[in-house]
Amino acid sequence: MKRFYTCIILLISTIGLCAQDAENETSVSIQIRPRAEYRNGALNPRDKGDLATGFVTNRARLSLEYKRSNLIMKVAAQHVGVWGQDPQVDRNGRFILNEAWAKFYMHKYFYAQLGRQPLAYDDERILGTLDWNIAGRFHDALKFGYEQDRNKLHLILAFNQNDERIIGGTYYAPGAQPYKAMQALWYNYAESKFSISALFLNLGIEGGDNAEPDTRYLQTFGLNAQFTDNMLKINNSVYAQTGKTVADVSVFAWMASLKATYIINKINLTVGIDYLSGIGTGDTKHNAFNPLYGTHHKFYGTMDYFYASPFRSGLNPGLWDKFAEVKFFPSKITSIAVTYHHFSLAKSIEVAGENVKKSLGSELDFEFSWDIMKDVKLVGGYSFMLGSESMDIVKGGNHKSWQDWGWLSININPCVFFAKW
Numbered sequence: 001m002k003r004f005y006t007c008i009i010l011l012i013s014t015i016g017l018c019a020q021d022a023e024n025e026t027s028v029s030i031q032i033r034p035r036a037e038y039r040n041g042a043l044n045p046r047d048k049g050d051l052a053t054g055f056v057t058n059r060a061r062l063s064l065e066y067k068r069s070n071l072i073m074k075v076a077a078q079h080v081g082v083w084g085q086d087p088q089v090d091r092n093g094r095f096i097l098n099e100a101w102a103k104f105y106m107h108k109y110f111y112a113q114l115g116r117q118p119l120a121y122d123d124e125r126i127l128g129t130l131d132w133n134i135a136g137r138f139h140d141a142l143k144f145g146y147e148q149d150r151n152k153l154h155l156i157l158a159f160n161q162n163d164e165r166i167i168g169g170t171y172y173a174p175g176a177q178p179y180k181a182m183q184a185l186w187y188n189y190a191e192s193k194f195s196i197s198a199l200f201l202n203l204g205i206e207g208g209d210n211a212e213p214d215t216r217y218l219q220t221f222g223l224n225a226q227f228t229d230n231m232l233k234i235n236n237s238v239y240a241q242t243g244k245t246v247a248d249v250s251v252f253a254w255m256a257s258l259k260a261t262y263i264i265n266k267i268n269l270t271v272g273i274d275y276l277s278g279i280g281t282g283d284t285k286h287n288a289f290n291p292l293y294g295t296h297h298k299f300y301g302t303m304d305y306f307y308a309s310p311f312r313s314g315l316n317p318g319l320w321d322k323f324a325e326v327k328f329f330p331s332k333i334t335s336i337a338v339t340y341h342h343f344s345l346a347k348s349i350e351v352a353g354e355n356v357k358k359s360l361g362s363e364l365d366f367e368f369s370w371d372i373m374k375d376v377k378l379v380g381g382y383s384f385m386l387g388s389e390s391m392d393i394v395k396g397g398n399h400k401s402w403q404d405w406g407w408l409s410i411n412i413n414p415c416v417f418f419a420k421w
Contacts, residue, residue, distance in 0.1 A: 024068045028417035031061040034083070035134070035409035042405035043309040045387055045397025056083040057134045061098070072103040080134045098138055109148040116140050119156065119293070121186055122197050122224040125237055125257070128295030137293060140177065150191060156184040170213040171206050180204045180215055196225045199239075201292070207246045216244040218251060220292065233261040235272075245286050253277045253289035257299075270325040274299060276307075278318020280347030287347070288316035301341045301363040303383045303405050311394050318346025320358075333371035340364055343391075351393055361387035361399065375415075380408035 040052035063076040076099035086092065101115030118129045119139050130137035141158040160177040171180040181204035188197040201220040206213055222239030241253040259272030276289040296307040299321075306319050320343070327337040343360040350356065367381035383406075385391075387399035397403070 024419075024421055025066070026417070026419045027065050027415055029063045029065075029413065029415045031059065031063075031411070031413040033059040033061075033134075033409060033411045033413075035407060038406040040405065041303070041385060041397065041401070041403030042383075043304050045305075045385070045391060045395050045399065045403050046401055047396075048398045048401045050401070057081070058083060059134050063099070070105040073101070075100050078135070098136060109146055111145045111147075113143040113145065114141070117143070119143075119184075121199060122188075122226075123235060123237065124295040124298060125224070126199060126201065126220060126222075126239065126292055126294050127184075128293065128298070130293075130295050130297075132295065132297040139182075139293075141182070150189055152186075152188040152190075154184075154186045156182065156186075158182040178205070180206050193229060194225075194227050196223065198223055202243075203292070205246045207244075207248060214248070216246055216248060218243040218245070218290075220290075222255075231263045233263070235259045239289070241289055249286045251286045253287050255289040255291070266329040268325070268327040268329075270323075270327070272323055274319070274321040274323075276319045276346060278345065278347040279316045279349075281350040283347070288318055301343070301383070301385075302339075302365045302367070302381060303363055303385055303403075305363075305385070305391075305395060306343070312396055315349065315394050317349050317356075317394060320344040320346050335369045337367045338364070339367075345390065345394070349394075356393055357388065357390045359388050360391045360394070361385060375413055377411045378409075379411070380406075382406040 034056055035058075036054070036056045038052060038054045040046060057080070059078060059080050061076060061078040063074065065074045066072070075097065077095055078098045079095045081094065086094075097116065099116055099118070101113055101117040103111055103113040105111045116138050118137065119127045119141065120129045121127045128137065139158060140160065141156050143157075144155040146153040158177075158179075159181050160179065161171050162176045182202070184199070184201045186197060186199050188195065190196075199220070199222060203218045203220070204215045205218065207216045219242050220239060222237065224237045225235070227234040235257070236259075237255070237257045239255050241251050243251050245251055253276075255274070255276040257272065257274045259270060261268050261270040263269075276291065277287050279286065279288045291307055294307075297304055300306040300308075300319065301321070306321075311317065321341055322344075323339060323341045325337060325339040327335060329335050341363040343363070345356065345358040345360065348355065348358070363383060363385045365381060365383045367379070369377060369379045371377050382404070384402070384404040387395075387397070387403065389399060391397070391399050
């Protein structure tokens, strides 16, 4: 960690020596983000008698970015963990590079970006940065981009291996990237009030066994559309999946979402639905939609019962989420939001020969934010879940036990150095 900081300081002090263009930019930013959490049924429902827990996580991130007319480079390193996790005299060296990429323009509208980088598209339902998670999400990839006026086209290519090899080509996923290969194509057309995107994603996931490995391919494709007016915002997404699971089962799944926000002075009123298909009793295909590497915390309730955490083993019945939100802006630096979710199973299932009722229960989420000063924001929230007997069946726990969760976070993210010459 000390060596990394030393390298940054030396780089900043000497970077002017390598400037060749008329205009260059260098910036250094620091982020410190501690978050305190109280969990009494978050991620999964708790059983009767299970005790609540509490902890503080922290992200310390240092970013260096260099820009000139046809080149952008970024290196960012972070240390993440729980307060008290590391000893006072720490020699574990868990300070890692979470971003390390270069983006160079081969033409005014064409560029290539390669290295460890975040991938965030549209509303981040399929590919997102997962910034809520203390570590975030990053990919090792090569991205080609064409961006001109209202049109954007990106091609993303990735090939992963868990180590340098002498023979063989098998990729073992545990502890590394979850896929062996990825090809993605994204197109966006945007006007001042309207935007529409198309995404095609082909994932190669290692299947079989050590003796006979086999890569299975899963295709995800669909559309995302947004309309924005002075008082109305509408977002709609439709995606489908085909191909094979890692267990070599044929896939046919889909999802759809619709969200509308009406703006009245300082109040935003939002209603919407999310539907993700699932596997019902008697299905011979894998009909459960997988939102893959999206920011799931953003969509299906902040207690993260769905897709941020799995259903019970052997079950994947999908989800139908109906929600409504009221967000109030008391001032330019504060906001308060209340969101209600009602969850249901997407497909009918039987357990022990009995039909499971589709209603899973309701969740209520409260959240606030306060810009204390420039580069310093305080955010927090509280949620509780009123589950049903069906929730016990598909997620575990005891719905008669009180399930709640609270959190408080402060985000300090200043740019501590900026030079332009």
